[in-house]
Amino acid sequence: MENAVLEKLQYPIGKFIAPDCYSKSYLEEKIVEISSFPERLKKEVLHLSEEQLDTPYRNEGWTIRQVIQHCADSHMNCFMRIKWTLTEEKPIIKFYYEDRWAELHDNLTMPIQPTLSFLEGLHFRLAYLMKSLSETDLNKSFIHPEHNAEFQLKEIIGTYAWHGNHHLAHITELKKRKNWL
Template identity: 40%
Template sequence: MEDIEILRYPIGKFDHGKPVSFEEIKQQVEAIDQLPIKLTELVGKWGDDRLDTPYRPGGWTVRQLVHHVADSHINAYVRTKLALTEDNPTIKPYEEGEWAKLPDSTLDIAPSLVILRNLHQRWVVLLSGLTHEDLQRTYYHPDSKRSVPLSEVIGSYAWHGEHHYQHVYRLAVRNGWTETNEQD
């Protein structure tokens, strides 16, 4: 059994407040753009047995995780637009663990994969048009009690997508599911 910290944070924890270059931000936007494609290619044809497998002991199922990514990125998109149109708005946190227990978390993953593809298309167009000045715009997060610049938000959600993709990918590797994406 792998160390639980590796299972929880397969690519490490996000480094908040780390300065990034404009070139790094462009790479992060590209990662945001590619996430729905990668995730769909990995899990899009999986059956219920795989989708209802937790990615780690005590963790969410793949199904819950896919729905969570859609929920989280919807919030991130709205927060991005708020930061661009208001002066350091206070965002509304949400209880992601509770959201993962709601009835829509038991749905097939196809609606969330479609949401991600379409949402990311709009989000990437928005992010790709940001200037250096726009990247310094902030929102206030009441949980962390700090203002977060959009340059950090972009990095955080590029990390978030890859973090959860790796949860699922590494589960597939551990279970020998990488030879085919079709349910056995």
């Protein structure tokens, strides 16, 4: 039972499940989710106190502040990965230690407003770029050294839409449990 509870806290919307087909409508839907993520996140966190922002979403988990900063770090890496893939032949992308980044001073202490603003601009650019991708572009791929695997850009669209929703659910579920509505 304890493992099921931990799994639900870690993956409140479940783990990412790749679709059988990356249809045009699926990709359009995911780009809308990516585009709307900053506004949905801001709506959930802007009114929180410093104490609430420094509350972990689960035992031994990141604080809400760290989750917000992590989304900026991760989605910035997504943007760079797309750019490399569009301009290089199957690039080997740079792996980063997200757990170590989360423990850096800025991720632990920085106010969230600059990061929310950064996410607005970044997600505008991500969605704008993603909407422009041709079928050929969508099938371009990069190599991820951590997984020793190849990922196509169309897969990244689904993965990062899920990623934003996944971390947003960490926040909304904590708010429900703490009755911070």
